[in-house]
Amino acid sequence: MDEKRIENAVSEIISAIGEDPTREGLVETPARVAKMYTEIFSSLSDEPSDFDNFKVFHEDESPEMVLVQQIPFYSMCEHHFLPFFGVANVAYIPNNGEVIGISKIPRLVDYVAKKPGMQERITNDILSEMERILHPKGVAVSLSARHMCMEMRGINKSELSTYTSKFSGEFANNLDLKTEFLRQTGH
Ligand SMILES: Nc1nc2c(ncn2[C@@H]2O[C@H](COP(=O)(O)OP(=O)(O)OP(=O)(O)O)[C@@H](O)[C@H]2O)c(=O)[nH]1
Numbered sequence: 001m002d003e004k005r006i007e008n009a010v011s012e013i014i015s016a017i018g019e020d021p022t023r024e025g026l027v028e029t030p031a032r033v034a035k036m037y038t039e040i041f042s043s044l045s046d047e048p049s050d051f052d053n054f055k056v057f058h059e060d061e062s063p064e065m066v067l068v069q070q071i072p073f074y075s076m077c078e079h080h081f082l083p084f085f086g087v088a089n090v091a092y093i094p095n096n097g098e099v100i101g102i103s104k105i106p107r108l109v110d111y112v113a114k115k116p117g118m119q120e121r122i123t124n125d126i127l128s129e130m131e132r133i134l135h136p137k138g139v140a141v142s143l144s145a146r147h148m149c150m151e152m153r154g155i156n157k158s159e160l161s162t163y164t165s166k167f168s169g170e171f172a173n174n175l176d177l178k179t180e181f182l183r184q185t186g187h
């Protein structure tokens with residue numbers, strides 16, 4: 001990420017809105033924003049290979065469903081560059097007893113969220129990355145999020161919650177499994 005260009009651009013925005021980029025409170029703002037962008041858009045710089053070598057464990061007595069729920073995430077909407085944030089629920093049905101360390105699931109959610117995006121795409125990307133990494137028998141993903149571009153501008157509706165979900169394999173074909181996922185996650 002080109003921090004110097006971000007700094008110059010932010011300085012230009014500060015001037016363009018009629019503020020003084022040299023006043024004390026703002027003088028370091030362009031550098032702060034540049035540093036912040038490298039953090040909140042970190043997956044634009046990360047190598048996808050970081051996510052290729054999740055260790056897969058073989059567990060003969062693996063459960064039918066593994067569900068990690070209420071995973072907090074923060075992302076930036078690509079339309080307005082304002083935050084949207086909420087929680088993700090991710091479940092999978094192991095194939096041949098193959099499981100991953102459960103901490104890798106929140107890591108994956110973070111990775112997918114830390115770039116300009118849309119809620120639907122995050123939902124989709126979590127599901128397709130789970131399939132690519134693990135080839136499970138099924139994946140279920142749901143996200144509930146608040147979008148600042150609907151709350152602090154535009155239609156100005158506070159605390160709207162947007163829900164998205166995607167199901168594959170056995171979750172798509174077996175109503176009992178889908179119902180168990182939805183019941184567990186409170187939907
Ligand atoms: N589907 C989807 N839409 C989103 C998401 N985040 C923001 N949006 C919407 O993207 C749309 C962008 O539409 P535009 O009409 O080009 O932008 P706008 O004039 O600023 O729209 P308003 O927000 O309605 O004022 C808006 O309706 C936003 O609510 C998201 O994650 N998914």
Ligand SMILES: [Zn+2]
Nearest residue numbers: 077079080149
């Ligand atoms: Zn937006």
